[in-house]
Amino acid sequence: MTNRTASVTRNTLETQITISLDLDGTGKSSFETGVPFLDHMLDQVARHGMIDLEIKAKGDLHIDAHHTVEDIGITLGLAVAEALGDKQGIRRYGHAYVPLDEALSRVVIDFSGRPGIEYNCDYPRARIGEFDVDLFHEFFQGFCNHAKATLHIDNLKGVNAHHIAETVFKAFGRAVRMAAEADARMSGILPSTKGSL
Numbered sequence: 685m686t687n688r689t690a691s692v693t694r695n696t697l698e699t700q701i702t703i704s705l706d707l708d709g710t711g712k713s714s715f716e717t718g719v720p721f722l723d724h725m726l727d728q729v730a731r732h733g734m735i736d737l738e739i740k741a742k743g744d745l746h747i748d749a750h751h752t753v754e755d756i757g758i759t760l761g762l763a764v765a766e767a768l769g770d771k772q773g774i775r776r777y778g779h780a781y782v783p784l785d786e787a788l789s790r791v792v793i794d795f796s797g798r799p800g801i802e803y804n805c806d807y808p809r810a811r812i813g814e815f816d817v818d819l820f821h822e823f824f825q826g827f828c829n830h831a832k833a834t835l836h837i838d839n840l841k842g843v844n845a846h847h848i849a850e851t852v853f854k855a856f857g858r859a860v861r862m863a864a865e866a867d868a869r870m871s872g873i874l875p876s877t878k879g880s881l
Contacts, residue, residue: 688864690766694759698751699743701759707767707864709736717741717756719749721815722823725853726756732782733857753819757826764831768864771795776875778863782855787842789851791859794834797881801828805839805852812845820849824856 688707695701713730715723717739730737739760743752768774779792789805801824807817828835837856842848867875874881 686769688767688769690763692759692763692766694755694762696751696755699741699755701739701741701743701755703740703756703759703763704738705760705763705767706736707764709734712736714738717752718743718745719752719815721813721849722749722753722756722819725849728850728853729857729860731857732854733861735857735861749816749819750822754822754826757823758830761827761830761833764827764833764860764864768795770874771881772874773866773871774875775863775865775867775870776881778859778861778865780855780858780862781840782851782858784847784851784854785844787844787847787851788840789842789848789855790836790838790840791852791855792836793856793859793863795831795863795881796834797832798834799829799832800834801825802836802838805837805848807845807848808843809845812849817845817849820852 691704693702711731711734713727715726717723741752741756777794781790803821837852839848
């Protein structure tokens, strides 16, 4: 399997974002997004996904964090899609259950070529610090649309909003890691009967 890295820049009138990643990294990360709680969650993705991840973002945070969070999800999706290339030899499917104290979440991903999301997370409060929890869905929707992945996210238990969010992002990182992994038995083979993903 070749070098699976990508560097993507996406500029709009609302945000300017650059993401560099290595799917076969060691979990190193660097974030400058202006949204501290999102940085904390992205660090979980890098660490548990074993992805080297660098994100620089400038957005219209004087309005709110919506555009910045959504567009980081979009750009991350573009970068993962580029790094995966033709997807030959990958596992394609990944899943993870992650607990944190009372919270438990499950994430399942398929690098199917078909964007889709099922997101079932009920947070006990609307904000974690200054972060609006509605923006998590926007992040993952943007990711799915541009990574062309099917993603199921379910929070199964939890009363602490921070714990719930952290289990979701840790499980997402681990599911991506599993799905993007090289499968020795699939070397040079596309994991689809259709002949394309």
